[in-house]
Amino acid sequence: MRTWKTYLLLTAALTLATSPAKADLLFWSTQAKPVEETQKMRDNVLAGFGETVDYQASDGGPWLTRIQAETQAGSGTIAVLGGLHGDFTSISANLADLGAVDLGGAAVNPNFMALGQLGSGEQKYLPWMQATYIMAANKKALPYLPAGADLNALTYDQLIAWSKAVAEATGGPKFGFPAGPKGLKHRFFQGYLLPSFAESTVTKFRSAEAEQAWTKFKDLWSYTNPASTGYGFLQEQLLTEEVWIAFDHTARLADAFNQKPDDFVAFPAPAGPAGRGFMPVVAGIAIPSTAPDMEKAKALVAYMLKPETQIATLRATNFFPVVDVTLPDDMPASVKASGAAIAAMTGAADAKPALLPMGLGEAGGKFNQVYIDTFERIVLANQDVRTVLDSQAEALRAIMKETGAPCWAPDKPSEGACPVD
Structure with missing residues (x-):
């Protein structure tokens, strides 16, 4: 005869068997929305991070609604946010200051770093990738x-x-x-x-x-x-x-x-x-103040700005790096030519984004x-x-x-x- 305890254990087992494993980190983004790009982000870019990352791409409306709901609740599941510069402007007050994140010496474009402050004096987002x-x-x-x-x-x-x-x-x-x-x-x-x-x-x-x-x-x-x-x-x-x-x-x-x-x-x-x-069509990466694990989220942000990750992101999305990198020889000719021109333009002393x-x-x-x-x-x-x-x-x-x-x-x-x- 089955007891209630047995029934509860069976129910729990069935739930675990039929529910997807919970990802350690949710990367909630308005970028890389085409299915093939989303999959490349998961398989080719984020797989090397060392923690399970659930990359989810969303249209701007749902993206904003979810982060606003988590902010209002005072807790959330989103670890990292990805979006265009304009996506972050309305939620600036709800973003963590990333000024102290250790980027391991990555040379990030200073003009884009300034944009990421959103006029606040804090680093509200870090540049992630660009097109122009x-x-x-x-x-x-x-x-x-x-x-x-x-x-x-x-x-x-x-x-x-x-x-x-x-x-x-x-x-x-x-x-x-x-x-x-x-x-x-x-x-x-x-x-x-x-x-x-x-x-x-x-x-x-x-x-x-x-x-x-x-x-x-x-x-x-x-x-x-x-x-x-x-x-x-x-x-x-x-x-x-x-x-x-x-x-x-x-x-x-x-x-x-x-x-x-x-x-x-x-x-x-x-x-x-x-x-x-x-x-510049600048995409940034940010951390909401309600992130469930701030240290892991900061580690993921730093990982996204590593030169090798930036190159993998270029292959996955056709968006160019925002850090100083040497592109591999097997890149398409258009990428190599455009990449050099973009680097010269965005890094120029007289650059005016x-x-x-x-x-x-x-x-x-x-x-x-x-x-x-x-x-x-x-x-x-x-x-x-x-x-x-x-x-x-x-x-x-x-x-x-x-x-x-x-x-x-x-x-x-x-x-x-x-x-x-």
Whole structure:
């Protein structure tokens, strides 16, 4: 005859047999969401940590809801959080200070370390991985570089002079820009052009410095292939030699380097008077204050920044390292070329990171359209720069007031909606 004690033991045994083993550490992330990337994170990146890690990828909404619920409860199961810079901004107060974490000598990009403080004075997250936009050129263009120009430290004036020399030598404009319907032109204006001249994306949108930026871009457009208004992925035009010099996202240049690795070079975006503006897509790694085992969580964070782990992460996600690493020889040509350019750009003394827009919600499309309309009016329709900036600044100001979104780098932090001067 079975006793209640026997019944309870059988029930417990059945539960253990049918329930998955509880992971030591839950890594809750908005990144590496495709199934194949998630599995590579588990098998190829985290397997070497030495503790069982349950890597779970989530959309932004559920990701935020869960961490907020655990914070409100005062205890939780999440050991480590992974996300983009903007994912952390609303939960900064609930993140542990990682300033004392021993990174074992890993040389982490200082600009990204500063971003990880989220304006708090504490290291709220550590940089984890990055993607960005770069320049590429056919090696046939290199002999036409201006005298004394350093390909890894070009200015906008030098890029214009180079493009002009190539156009004159070849009989037509050879600079290519992703100005087509599917091109990422707005990211160039938001993250590269304006920050390089005005050290701003929003506040100084209509400033004298912004006026200078757009005037310079009009000069560059004089030597830009007019078919650029239809370009989306510049790798195609590089391969056909429609263009010899191009700007685009690393993923949209990859085929050119992989198909003809000996024909092309990658290099950083140019610099203006305010610095070398560039837009990093920065992912970070953080620890919630409710982490069940703070010491193990800190050990995992340190592990993620080891050079060998950063390389494994690159293989798994196509996001680049944020620490100084030497890439193995068996990496694809596009990775090696882009990686060197990204390292030179992000580590430059005049580097000026400009983050992706944050806090705009459904108004993100309208925000981007302001920059697209500005480009079309100034460059394509040849309207007066000052008149256009004054007009478009009103549209931008309305969006910022509507959303209440505070400023993001390179603009200075704001209380409430980011102002448009």
